[in-house]
Amino acid sequence: MNFTALDFETANASKGSVCSIGLVEYENGRLVREYYRLVKPKKNYFAPINVRVHGITKEDVKDAEEFHTLWENEIKSMVEGKLLIAHNAQFDMGVLRAVLDEYNLPYPMLAYNCTLNISRKTWQLPKYNLNRVADHLGFSFSHHHALEDAKAAAHIFMKAKEKLQAADSKDLVDKSGTTNGMMYEGGYEPARLNKKRRAQKPSASSFTAASVELDPSHPLYKASVSFTGRLSHMKREEAVEKVIQHGGVFHYDIEAATNYVVVGTKTYERYTAGEKTSKLERAETLLSQGASIEILSEADFLNYVRRSTV
Secondary structure: OOEEEEEEEEOOOOOOOEEEEEEEEEEOOEEEEEEEEEOEOOOOOOOHHHHHHHOOOOOOOOOOOEHHHHHHHHHHHHHOOOEEEEOOHHHHHHHHHHHHHHOOOOOOOEEEEEHHHHHHHHOOOOOOOHHHHHHHOOOOOOOOOHHHHHHHHHHHHHHHHHHHOOOOHHHHHHHOOEEOEEEEOOEEEOOEEOOOOOOOOOOHHHOOOOOOOOOOOOOOOOOEEEEEOOOOOOOHHHHHHHHHHOOOEEOOOOOOOOOEEEEOHHHHHHHHOOOOOHHHHHHHHHHHOOOOOEEEEHHHHHHHHOOOOO
């Protein structure tokens, strides 16, 4: 098993605002290197919500190097040509692309996979947050510390190998039913979870876009929308069709690229009182990691869909 586990923490909602990085490298299934650095963001602003998550402040990074210096002198050689893994890799690889773009640096050639996806294919758990999976495996760590999170992702990867009786990293990817993402100079391809479509869940392919001309200024146009909780004013399938008819895209799972999470009326009331569904917990986790997700009440969603598309 040859791979490198990666984790970033960011200073604010900008994915390029890296404030720390953790890496752990494995060769032949054995840990050979740990790497941790604080990083001074190019735009050195720390949002309070991010500080509450990871505890890193502007004062902590005042003497740290900026990312481009660390990249050229230390990090690039540790990741280029390697298999990287991360828990919710969509976020961490998005951060890597964003910070490289920030400094006009070319993308390295590498492959990557996601231990969140692999966990879903390996264990039956109620939730697949990094801390929940690690707890299931009996692995203790300090969550939201970049090196600790990288260690946890590496542990999950190794335990999934044991569980699926995989011979090596490639065999684990095959047996977990996942597909590696790729990064290369000039572009990237996302890592994917290959799963059977759930018959009872509506999907975007079940609907066709409205024949009327779409309004690019509409809030749902080209937006990725997910739902949680029972809707009071329409069936879930009807709500999904409304999204599609306004030029949006429906996703059952909440991802870093999700734009809106629509919450049913009663679930929203409980949410404002502090009770969260697993999807809302997922949305808040992604928000704390820099994702731009807006949580909408059912009433707000209805106001959106009532807007004209012409």
